Amino acid sequence: MEDPIRLVIADAANLDVEISTLSDDDDLFEAGMTSHASVNVMLALESDYDIEFPERMLSRAVFRTIGTLRAAVAELCDGAAA
Amino acid sequence: MDVGDARASLARYGTLYLRRVFTKGEIADSKDGRDARWLAACFAAKEATLKSIGATSEPIDLRFVEIRPDASGELAVRLSGTCVEIAERAGIVRISVSVAVTHEVVAAIAVAQTTDDERE
Numbered sequence: 001m002e003d004p005i006r007l008v009i010a011d012a013a014n015l016d017v018e019i020s021t022l023s024d025d026d027d028l029f030e031a032g033m034t035s036h037a038s039v040n041v042m043l044a045l046e047s048d049y050d051i052e053f054p055e056r057m058l059s060r061a062v063f064r065t066i067g068t069l070r071a072a073v074a075e076l077c078d079g080a081a082a
Numbered sequence: 083m084d085v086g087d088a089r090a091s092l093a094r095y096g097t098l099y100l101r102r103v104f105t106k107g108e109i110a111d112s113k114d115g116r117d118a119r120w121l122a123a124c125f126a127a128k129e130a131t132l133k134s135i136g137a138t139s140e141p142i143d144l145r146f147v148e149i150r151p152d153a154s155g156e157l158a159v160r161l162s163g164t165c166v167e168i169a170e171r172a173g174i175v176r177i178s179v180s181v182a183v184t185h186e187v188v189a190a191i192a193v194a195q196t197t198d199d200e201r202e
Binding site: 034035036037039040042043044046047055056057058059060061062 | 083087088091094095098099102103125129138139140141142143144163164
């Protein structure tokens, strides 16, 4: 089954490489994601998961890898469910 | 950046893109989002401003940097929120921003002056 977070990132990040070639720890900015594309990733995740990234998460560190984005979405979804 | 990137984001995310990235004043300046070239220029100027004040690693809401023309038509930067604290910590007293716009590409440069610069 396809990883939904990877599907969103692949669709919105405009990467230079296939997302299947990246591990959860690879740097998305080094893989071609621009800062404007990172905004698209944020908007896509917010739309798909009905969440909103708070200011404390609007950093390159959060958007740097698939893993950090996965953790952020999980935290926000947990918060929404609580 | 490519104007097409702003146009594509606007087409895909609509008002969500406008509301999450731009201030009310910037949205008004873009004719409520109809002027994608202005949105791209504004985004590039925000990015350049953040780099000029050294805010590249801290969490920043892009709406904390507002880019609007002043009364003379020159672009003016207005900081708010955490950007004010970052600029104050760095001793920045003035930020000048300039944007070059072609049909499909925009580029921006920002220069932040500190109190030390003013004394020179």
